[in-house]
Structures are given as structure tokens and as C-alpha cells.
Amino acid sequence: MPFEVQKMTAAPISEPATDPVATQAEKLLAAAQAKQIAASKRRKIADKAGNILMPLLTIGVLLAVWEGLGQAFPGGLPSPSMVLLEAQELIFNPFYDRGGVDKGLFWHVLTSLSRVGIGFGLAAVCGVLLGSFLGTVEWARKGTDPIIQVLRTVPPLAWLPISLAALREAQPSALFVIFITSIWPIVINTMVGVRNIPQDYVNVAKVLRLTPAEYFFKIMLPAATPHIFTGLRIGVGMSWLAIVASEMLLGGVGIGFFIWDQYNSSRMSDIIVALLWVGMVGFVLDRLVALLGQYVSRGTAAD
Amino acid sequence: MSKPILSLENIYVDFERDGVISQVLDNVSLTINKGEFLSIIGHSGCGKSTLLNVVAGLVPVTLGAAILENKEITGPGPERAVVFQNHSLLPWMTVYENVRLAVAKLYGAKENLSQLHDRTMRNLELVKMTHAKDKRPGEISGGMKQRVGIARALSMEPKVLLLDEPFGALDALTRGHLQDTVMELHDRIKATVLMITHDVDEAVLLADRVVMMTNGPKARIGDIVEVRSPRPRDRKELLKDAHFQDCRRRIVQFLEQHDHAVAVKEPA
Numbered sequence: 001m002p003f004e005v006q007k008m009t010a011a012p013i014s015e016p017a018t019d020p021v022a023t024q025a026e027k028l029l030a031a032a033q034a035k036q037i038a039a040s041k042r043r044k045i046a047d048k049a050g051n052i053l054m055p056l057l058t059i060g061v062l063l064a065v066w067e068g069l070g071q072a073f074p075g076g077l078p079s080p081s082m083v084l085l086e087a088q089e090l091i092f093n094p095f096y097d098r099g100g101v102d103k104g105l106f107w108h109v110l111t112s113l114s115r116v117g118i119g120f121g122l123a124a125v126c127g128v129l130l131g132s133f134l135g136t137v138e139w140a141r142k143g144t145d146p147i148i149q150v151l152r153t154v155p156p157l158a159w160l161p162i163s164l165a166a167l168r169e170a171q172p173s174a175l176f177v178i179f180i181t182s183i184w185p186i187v188i189n190t191m192v193g194v195r196n197i198p199q200d201y202v203n204v205a206k207v208l209r210l211t212p213a214e215y216f217f218k219i220m221l222p223a224a225t226p227h228i229f230t231g232l233r234i235g236v237g238m239s240w241l242a243i244v245a246s247e248m249l250l251g252g253v254g255i256g257f258f259i260w261d262q263y264n265s266s267r268m269s270d271i272i273v274a275l276l277w278v279g280m281v282g283f284v285l286d287r288l289v290a291l292l293g294q295y296v297s298r299g300t301a302a303d
Numbered sequence: 304m305s306k307p308i309l310s311l312e313n314i315y316v317d318f319e320r321d322g323v324i325s326q327v328l329d330n331v332s333l334t335i336n337k338g339e340f341l342s343i344i345g346h347s348g349c350g351k352s353t354l355l356n357v358v359a360g361l362v363p364v365t366l367g368a369a370i371l372e373n374k375e376i377t378g379p380g381p382e383r384a385v386v387f388q389n390h391s392l393l394p395w396m397t398v399y400e401n402v403r404l405a406v407a408k409l410y411g412a413k414e415n416l417s418q419l420h421d422r423t424m425r426n427l428e429l430v431k432m433t434h435a436k437d438k439r440p441g442e443i444s445g446g447m448k449q450r451v452g453i454a455r456a457l458s459m460e461p462k463v464l465l466l467d468e469p470f471g472a473l474d475a476l477t478r479g480h481l482q483d484t485v486m487e488l489h490d491r492i493k494a495t496v497l498m499i500t501h502d503v504d505e506a507v508l509l510a511d512r513v514v515m516m517t518n519g520p521k522a523r524i525g526d527i528v529e530v531r532s533p534r535p536r537d538r539k540e541l542l543k544d545a546h547f548q549d550c551r552r553r554i555v556q557f558l559e560q561h562d563h564a565v566a567v568k569e570p571a
Binding site for chain 1: 359360361378379380381383384385387389391393395396404405408409459
């Protein structure tokens, strides 16, 4: 049997195109290929449509159910149409400012975001530095590990009374809560990244006799970048969680305070709109950090 | 005759694990002359990589000394540049930046930016990689990566160039090309080279002397074959060269004698 297979491959491959059998075969092949291409195009279009249509469909169904429930039990949770009616200004004009705390959602979100920016920014710098140190110096890691493992599980709001007592003012207290909440995932992930730097890179650094500073910037930071960004992504999510909660207690301006304030004036529709803002801003923050990570660590994962 | 540049004197290397000592190298002595190409061959696990790492300064000796130009080797350094088996390029840097890192570190204090640039390009030129200078290691083939690894090592202008099974992970065709490149470079810049390999043809083709190591643990130098075939060498011509074939045969014979697997197969 194997000999027969050999004979077939040994037969002349190309015949003149005038051979009727060969032309026939070429036509059939071309038709089959065209079919293949068309099928793959259809699959791609269906795939893309699914990506857009399915979420829309799901949202539509959820809204319809919610609307139905709202109609059936008036006086409870406002239905989507009620929210649209009651919170019209809030939805369509996020930029109004009538002084004091009577501002559009954009300004509240901006205040919260600036707090996150400062607190999280500080946590990122300190977290990466501390994580790099603990990842390099074995005894320091051993010494601090139990402390970090305990502190990282403390919920954001549990820090608030201490920070208020120590700092006495709302703004720095909020910043501290964000800082202390988001630093742990950054420290831990940076540490893991630094500890996992391949021996090859370390050897290259040794042969070149890089100084500690050169090693930190040229080898350690880039090599740990994917891990660092995992930590930053978790951290930014946690700081967004922390800010909304702490603003509820601290008052003033900010999306968290806004939600609490609307609760006190029983404006459920406004709260629902604010919730959507919180969710979407959190989502955008997460994507931003993820995209930045992808950009900065391009090529790092490839080998 | 040329002068000795590197000498290994009664080197013992022991590794300790859980209180158990395993002896890797047992009294290895060797002298390498300036401009010489030396291949070290042996079965895997015989400690030949350990020997190279001793010269690189990455593995400390238990007893004995490695001496480069009258100075004892105590740690790694650019005058003993290594081309690692798995290329070890930094993946976040381009080909150019990988070489530039070494150039900037070694010559940054003495030369201006355009000189550093020229130096980087000159070394990429040597291995014919200037066309891919802006690519990242992930975007080029294994053979190309190894070329860049060689360029990086050469850019340090080492006194001894150390090659740790540099072509082990490459396909036969690429391997042949790179062997030619290394031979050409060696002829051109008269570098002193120490290469680890487990490929007999590669060892003989490239080297002036082939050092054969016995199996570990307690590996020693079993024999040394001097390859006197004239340079530049051509692999096809060498097939007809009786001396070359004789060297090859002697090494194969040595390796067969030290092959555990064969020894088990043949009834004593």
C-alpha cells in the first residue's frame, strides 16, 4: 500500500492547461475556493453583528422587565421611563453649576476623579517602589509579608475613622483612604513581577556590570511591567470603590456624596442615573489602565 | 606561537544541595592562547556549561583559579562577554537598543552619541542585522536573535568571547549559516573564543582545538584534539580533508566510549 502512495506523488504534477480534465479540475477548485471565502465572510459578519446585537438585546429585555415591574408596583423603584422623566436635567445637562453642591454630575465625577488621581497616583509610585524593594531584598519581604497580608484585607471604609482622627479634614482623609486601599495590590503584584525576572536577564545585567540604578530602570521595571499593570488595574478599581464609599461619609462635593444627598431627599431616579455614571466611569478607568499597560508592555510578553 | 591569554588552573566546582555535595568539575586545567578558537565537547550533564560559567564568572570555583591576563576571575564582566544559548535578548528593546545598551554601558563615558551610534551599527553590520534594527526580538527568527546576541557580545570587545551552545536551539540550515558567520568573524577580528557544544561537526569545523570532557559527576578533560586544517575553512572541502576526518573520528570515538547508553547496550 505505501508504494502506491509514492507512485501518485511521483507522477507529473503540472499538465498543460489545454487538457480538458485539468481545466475542469481548475474550475471546480476555483468554485470551491470562492465558496470557502464567501462562507468565511459570512461568519465574520455574523460574528460582528452578534457582538453588537446581543448586548443591545439583553439591555432591551432587562429594561422591559424593569419597566413592567415599575408599572406593576408604583411607588417602589422608579421604572426607566420615570427615571427619564424625573432626572431629565441630570441626564441631559451634566455641566450645570448653580453654586454650592447643586452641580451637574460631570462636576461631581470630576471631583471624585481628581481625588482618585492623586490618591491612586501616590499609591502607584509608592507601591511600585516598595514592591521592587520587597521583591529584591529577601529578608525585607519575609519581614513584611504577614503585615501586608493582613492589611490588604482591611475594607476601605475601616480606614476612614483613623484617617479622619489623624488628618482631621475630609479631603486628605479621602486621599489617604484611596491610597491605603489601592497600594496593596500594586505592592504585591510588583513584588511577584520582580521576583520572577528570568535569570537570563539577570545574567545579562551581571556581564554588563549594570549599576543598581541602571538595573532598576533598564531591566527590573520593564521586565516586571506586565505584573505591575495587573496590580495597577486592580488598584484603580479598588480606589474607585473606596472613593464613592468614603465620599458618602465625608460630604462636600463628589459622586459619592451626591448619591447620599439624593437618598436624603428621596430622589431615587437621580441615584439611578448617578449609579450608571459611577459604573461607566469605573469601566473606563479600568480600560484606560489596561490599554496603557498593553501599550507600555508591548513586546514584553513576546519571546 | 601566540601567547596564552586565559588559563584554568586545577579547577574544582562542587554544588551543595541540602547538605549533599555533588562534584561537577574535578581538577580541570586548560590554557587558551590569544586568538585561539576552542571548542569544548561532552555529553549533556558533563559540566561543560559549568566550565564556561566559571570563565564567565557566573559560577564560583570551589578550588583552583581561572586567570585572564594575569588577573583572577572573581565575577562576571564585559571582557568575557557571553552569547547565551537562548539568546537572552531583552524583549522590550529593539534589536538596536539591545546592542546599544551594551555599547552605552561600556563606551558611554568616552564617546559622543554619534560615535556610540556608529559603534552599535558597526556591530549589527558584522552579523548582517542592520535591516532589522528596529524590530523587537519577538518579531525575528531564532537565528536572527542569536545573531543579535553575538553582535551584543562582540560590541563589548571582549578579551574572550564565550559561546554557550549558541546554535543548540536552531534548525540545521540556520545553524550552518551561523557557523559560517562565526568562522568569518573569528578570521576577521581574531577573537579568542571558547565555545560549548555537543555537536561533533560543529566543534571540529570551528575550532583550533577541541577539548573533550568525560562524563559527570567529577568531569575531567579526557583528551584534546588539535585541528590543523587551514583557514578559511569550507565545510564541503573539509569532507575530503583526511586530517579533518581523522579529528572527527577521534572525537566520535571518545564520545562513544563515554556514552552510558551504548555501554549498557553492549554486553560486557
